[in-house]
Amino acid sequence: MLNRSLGELSRGLRNGDFSSVELTRFFLDRIENRGAELNAFISVTAERALDDAHAADRKLRDGGAHPLTGIPYAHKDLFCTEGVATTCGSAMLADFVSPYDAAVSERLNAAGMVMLGKTNMDEFAMGSSNENSFYGAVRNPWDAARVPGGSSGGSAAAVAARLAPCATGTDTGGSIRQPASLCGVTGVKPTYGRVSRYGMVAFASSLDQAGVLAAGAGDCALVLQAIAGFDPRDSTSMDEPVPDYTPPADANIRGLRVGLPREYFGADLDPAIGAVIEQAVAALRQLGCETVEVSLPAMSLSAPAYYILAPAECSSNLARYDGVRYGHRCDAPADCDDLYTRTRAEGFGAEVKRRVLVGTYVLSSGYYDAYYLKAQKARRRIRDDFARAFERADVLVGPASPTTAFRLGEKAGDPVTMYLSDVYTIAVNLAGLPAITLPAGVAGGLPVGMQMIAPHFREQDLFRAGHCYQRETDWHRRMPEGFE
Amino acid sequence: MNIEEVIKLARLARLKVGDGEVEGLGRDLSAILALVKRLESASLDDVEPLAHPLDAVQRLRADEVTEDDRRDAFQKIAPHTRDGFYLVPKVID
Numbered sequence: 001m002l003n004r005s006l007g008e009l010s011r012g013l014r015n016g017d018f019s020s021v022e023l024t025r026f027f028l029d030r031i032e033n034r035g036a037e038l039n040a041f042i043s044v045t046a047e048r049a050l051d052d053a054h055a056a057d058r059k060l061r062d063g064g065a066h067p068l069t070g071i072p073y074a075h076k077d078l079f080c081t082e083g084v085a086t087t088c089g090s091a092m093l094a095d096f097v098s099p100y101d102a103a104v105s106e107r108l109n110a111a112g113m114v115m116l117g118k119t120n121m122d123e124f125a126m127g128s129s130n131e132n133s134f135y136g137a138v139r140n141p142w143d144a145a146r147v148p149g150g151s152s153g154g155s156a157a158a159v160a161a162r163l164a165p166c167a168t169g170t171d172t173g174g175s176i177r178q179p180a181s182l183c184g185v186t187g188v189k190p191t192y193g194r195v196s197r198y199g200m201v202a203f204a205s206s207l208d209q210a211g212v213l214a215a216g217a218g219d220c221a222l223v224l225q226a227i228a229g230f231d232p233r234d235s236t237s238m239d240e241p242v243p244d245y246t247p248p249a250d251a252n253i254r255g256l257r258v259g260l261p262r263e264y265f266g267a268d269l270d271p272a273i274g275a276v277i278e279q280a281v282a283a284l285r286q287l288g289c290e291t292v293e294v295s296l297p298a299m300s301l302s303a304p305a306y307y308i309l310a311p312a313e314c315s316s317n318l319a320r321y322d323g324v325r326y327g328h329r330c331d332a333p334a335d336c337d338d339l340y341t342r343t344r345a346e347g348f349g350a351e352v353k354r355r356v357l358v359g360t361y362v363l364s365s366g367y368y369d370a371y372y373l374k375a376q377k378a379r380r381r382i383r384d385d386f387a388r389a390f391e392r393a394d395v396l397v398g399p400a401s402p403t404t405a406f407r408l409g410e411k412a413g414d415p416v417t418m419y420l421s422d423v424y425t426i427a428v429n430l431a432g433l434p435a436i437t438l439p440a441g442v443a444g445g446l447p448v449g450m451q452m453i454a455p456h457f458r459e460q461d462l463f464r465a466g467h468c469y470q471r472e473t474d475w476h477r478r479m480p481e482g483f484e
Numbered sequence: 485m486n487i488e489e490v491i492k493l494a495r496l497a498r499l500k501v502g503d504g505e506v507e508g509l510g511r512d513l514s515a516i517l518a519l520v521k522r523l524e525s526a527s528l529d530d531v532e533p534l535a536h537p538l539d540a541v542q543r544l545r546a547d548e549v550t551e552d553d554r555r556d557a558f559q560k561i562a563p564h565t566r567d568g569f570y571l572v573p574k575v576i577d
Contacts, residue, residue: 099557192537206536235542304523307516315497322498324570329563335573341500353499357490357509358516360497374523376533383537416515432537456538 001026002162002484003477006071006219007246009165013060013070020060020070024053024114027072031116031163034483038139040148040158042077042087044117052114059112068226069112074164076155077118078125079210080199081105084115088201089123089133089151092327092347102199103231104168104210111226116164120154123349124318125175125203127151128421131412132351139408140183141480142446146405149179149421152213156183159213160447161483166214166223170200172207173306174400174425180213180437181400181449186466186476187213188220191456192432193238195224196231204313205236207306207429216476217436217466221245224459243460247467254288256465259393263299264424270403276441276448277399280469284397287468294389294396301378302427307419308362308375309430314352315359321347354415383431386453395461396453399424400437404446428453436462439475447475485510485517 001023004012012018028046035041049072056070080086080098082105087093101109108115122132130138130153138153140146141161148157152169156179159167169176171189180187188211195210202208212223225246230239260281265274285291323329323343330346333339348356362371389396402423411418428435433453440450454461470476485493490510494501501509555568564571 097561099554099561193540232543232545236536236540238538238540298526301523301526304520308520308523319498323563324572325558326561326563333573336575337498339573340498344498345500345502348499353501354509354512354516356497356499357493357513358520360493361513361517362520364493364496371520371523373533374526374528375520376535377528377531378523378526379537380531380534381528383534414515415512416519419516419519430537 003215003479005216006068006165006214006222009071010067020053020056020114021050023070024049024072024116027116027164034161035163037144038141038157038161039136040120040138040154040161040163041074041117042089042120042135042154043085045084045115048084049114049116056112056114066111066226068222070114072114072116072164073108074117074119074155074158074167075105075115076121076152076168076170078121078170078201079105079168080201081115081118084118086118086201087135089121089135090347090349090352091134092321094134094328096327098199100199103196103233104227105199107227119158119167122151122153123352124201125151125170125172126314126351126355128174128178128418129411130154131408132349134349137408140405141483142184143405146407147182149182149401149405151175153179155213156180156185156187159183159185159215160480162479166212166219168210169213170208170210171429172204173310173429174422176211176213177400177425177435177437177449177451178422182405182447184439184447184475184478185213185215186217186220186436186438187211188224188436188459188462189428189434190224190228190459191238191434193236194434194457194459195227196234196237198231198233202317204310205317206313207310216470217438217463218246220436221247221463240457245460245463247464251464251467252288253284253465253468256289256395257393258284258289258291259294259389259396260291261294261296261299261389261396261398263296264398268402269399270443272443273399273402273404273448276443277450280440280450281397283469283472287472292392294393296385296389296427298378298381298385299427302382302430303420303423305375305378305382306426306430307358308371309379311355311359312363312372313359315356315363318352318356351415379430382427386431386433390455395465398451400449400451404443404448424451432456434459434462436466438466438469441475485514
């Protein structure tokens with residue numbers, strides 16, 4: 001059960017090779033034995049999982065089962081789950097139990113998937129190392145002295161260590177693709193608006209998007225199929241048909257035009273990572289892809305634009321944490337001002353405070369044109385660069401992260417160095433594009449991910465190319481030593 | 485960013501910052517602003533700002549009641565309520 005694809009698990013359940021209860025117990029046991037050392041989970045919902053597994057087994061026996069019925073998953077602790085705490089990695093929400101389910105939670109429940117628990121993450125999804133969690137840092141299963149990436153670090157570590165066969169994640173500036181790269185798993189961030197944000201704790205609403213992490217592209221396709229689609233409760237949900245994401249077994253990518261953005265292969269790219277990506281590109285050529293060099297000239301504007309827009313939206317979204325309606329409230333406030341300022345000082349961690357302050361700064365009177373408006377202009381230029389590149393290419397390929405997993409504490413004291421961990425991923429969020437990280441090799445014994453980017457609503461191309469690449473390679477099947 | 489600016493900003497953001505935090509915050513915020521100020525040199529005067537990557541606009545819905553009354557469920561998670569009201573410290577004497 002350890003290293004089977006979701007399709008194989010689904011067939012195993014249907015053939016009666018094992019039950020959902022057995023499968024669920026198998027992963028709960030792994031979490032119990034190995035979960036604590038990684039700190040990948042904030043909560044483990046064993047009792048509920050076994051109840052759900054029993055229900056799934058009944059459905060599998062009596063009919064009406066979905067292809068994912070009975071398959072366990074780990075849920076990022078940013079998705080609201082009725083009756084189960086949703087902390088978002090923050091002290092502010094330590095005792096928050098949502099009175100409703102997120103759309104993603106609802107859809108996974110409806111498919112009959114079994115939630116094992118909620119995964120650790122950077123507080124409010126702000127971070128690239130998972131060190132910003134109120135619940136402690138997550139450790140990378142490939143090397144416990146290193147970070148798993150972030151913000152979906154718990155999900156990536158859980159999948160890499162096979163504590164769960166798949167996990168949900170969210171991606172505002174790379175929070176699925178960067179940890180997937182650092183943990184050697186596949187992670188997909190869909191088109192902005194593809195998956196409902198209803199019931200996702202908001203960080204930067206014009207950038208946030210839910211997605212999936214799992215061993216392989218085919219696994220991600222199956223889960224995305226279950227969660228994608230229009231939802232009127234999310235005002236930015238796109239009313240577009242959802243195609244069949246699962247690539248046929250005999251799919252091919254002959255003639256697929258792979259664009260290589262010059263800016264992704266510049267002098268600042270670690271040569272060891274560059275070599276892995278070049279090898280992956282050679283494998284794509286072997287599969288019949290054509291490669292073409294393209295350029296994204298405004299790429300250098302993406303980090304400054306992102307670190308204006310994301311904090312601006314963050315400061316606005318997080319204004320709701322005032323100690324009145326839900327979440328933490330300080331003791332014995334003297335007046336309303338004391339209530340707000342002390343509640344927020346106690347409830348938010350250092351990185352969240354920095355972003356709230358930066359966002360407040362760029363939106364304050366007199367600065368709007370110089371920062372926010374200019375960043376929105378840069379955003380258009382970045383999006384238009386991608387559109388031009390897609391005139392000559394079907395997908396774009398480059399690294400997902402400028403480094404492999406770094407040491408715990410290595411960048412924790414320097415926010416700007418940490419921010420630049422997302423230098424290859426944030427432009428994709430600004431442009432609202434879908435992208436996938438595919439394990440593509442190792443450098444210095446640590447996983448390296450290839451990032452593949454597609455035009456809006458072309459997730460199926462990412463899954464097809466990923467499937468074909470992973471049919472020829474086994475990087476996505478490799479497990480960290482000690483977790484096999 | 486100097487100490488006065490950090491204190492003013494924290495005040496705007498309704499964040500209490502301790503005396504020991506201000507200096508470090510000033511240093512971090514200055515470094516972050518140096519990163520975002522790289523935009524200054526970009527010439528973008530002729531570019532329209534972009535708020536939504538797919539140029540979508542907000543949908544409107546019919547003005548109809550669609551939600552059930554779940555006040556009790558929502559107030560159950562509030563720190564302090566009474567008789568259906570959220571309680572805050574006294575505002576007017």
